Amino acid sequence: MKTYLDCIPCFFRQVLEGSRISRATPKQQKQIIDQFARKIPKIPLDASPPEIARIGYKLLRSVSLNGDPYHAIKQKSNRCALRLLGRLKEKVNTSKDRLFTAVELAIAGNIIDFGAKNNLNIEEELKRILTEENKFIDTQSIFHYRDFSRTLKKAGDILYLADNAGEVVFDRILIEEIKKKYPDKNIYYAVKGKPVINDALYEDAKTCGIDKTALVISNGTDAPGTVLALCSKEFKQIYKSADMIISKGQGNFESLSSEKRDIFFLFMVKCPVVAKETESKMGNIVLLYNRNHKGRIVKNKKTS
């Protein structure tokens, strides 16, 4: 997906909010904004939003003391989500279609996001997910579940692209469910190579216990998405050979939506531009099969 002009005001908002989370002084905040503004005229809009946002987040790291301004936030997200693990498992255990519920929960966990919305009360939001009884998808949601379960059945190697810290616990629920149903599947769980916003790193995957059911790998980059041109050779090999890709979050959708692979994008719609691009509404949860996308969004729901 290319960058829309509407993304530009949003990049500035993200850079400003990020500079505050990085505890930059007001003078430093202005300097970061100025540096980012100087780069804008040099950026072609056929780059995807994560490619451009990456430039802003790189500037933030330069003022952050530990190079990872969102570290404490990520740890908190992991703790909050881990506290919910038992209840999430129970939700799957008591559901009629375990895999379907696990998919729903994995997408609902995408509510944790500091790029699109940073004033989030993680604990409150996550609790809300658990109390909302099957209200995640409605008749307007894009939910290519039939394609998802069919593709999953056939796939040998699955590449699961992580999004945010904390959300990893919700991914774990889905991955454990897949492994329960298909123990022979080989699942790679890809995190970011360097800190960017609150995106999950190796330590988050480990803290959330995903390393017990999947092989955690790094994509080798610091882009808030999967910008293939910047990813490591090792990652690209797995990306190329995987039979199915499960991609979490808007950032991964924005950077991979034009790819010709079998990708299932699982995310919550958090900005008007992605809402427009996917013909969805803000706040919708989406399970989008890229082969159904681009002019022929098929809204197939849960299969019987």
Place this chain on the structure above:
Amino acid sequence: MKTYLDCIPCFFRQVLEGSRISRATPKQQKQIIDQFARKIPKIPLDASPPEIARIGYKLLRSVSLNGDPYHAIKQKSNRCALRLLGRLKEKVNTSKDRLFTAVELAIAGNIIDFGAKNNLNIEEELKRILTEENKFIDTQSIFHYRDFSRTLKKAGDILYLADNAGEVVFDRILIEEIKKKYPDKNIYYAVKGKPVINDALYEDAKTCGIDKTALVISNGTDAPGTVLALCSKEFKQIYKSADMIISKGQGNFESLSSEKRDIFFLFMVKCPVVAKETESKMGNIVLLYNRNHKGRIVKNKKTS
């Protein structure tokens, strides 16, 4: 009021929305964004928001065919508001305190704004004003009405600073009420000197019939507020000698809030930065006497 860093993403949003209203091609839109981005590092934040926004709106005029991209929108606002004139007058005629109601309506008319919010359905919004029965102010509103009516009684020359086209009809209601109560008052109605967003120009004041009760003057500038350093000598003389200033809209508040004159700011709070500055909430309508402002906001309500 100085410019906050939070204003910067908002300036970009305004410039982008304005460039679309100006019917700039996508390429031109990007060029305008780029030109504005190049200026950001050169702008000191002790300038008021209208001083900086002016730079963006100036760029828009360069791509507009008639130099006034909001011309049709302004004409529509005038027409919509004029259709309500009879009902607005009736509202004043049937109220217990005519002046109080006229002040309320003048502020409610400030809902017309294409800087803060451009996807406005003018007709719908204006109708809403008329159906909301005295719900404009609540116990949390800043409403220095006692000071307003006392100052008005004593004032000889009054300078009334206009904000948006269409809103002028609501100003007319208040000005006619002042003239009815105090026929000897001398009222100057100041519009912008050049087109900027949907701010009222001389032709809007005339279309809305304000020239029959007040002397319409120009402030001589194209800033979306009253940036005194840029105003004409003639305007500044009147500004200096007036006994009372009635200032409409956020832009005038942002540019004059630090002034040591008797100014009454009448506006609707439309952005989080102004909400913070005035200790108000978004959507509040405010009648703020600057002598009560800055550390001692006195929430005096309607006098008996």
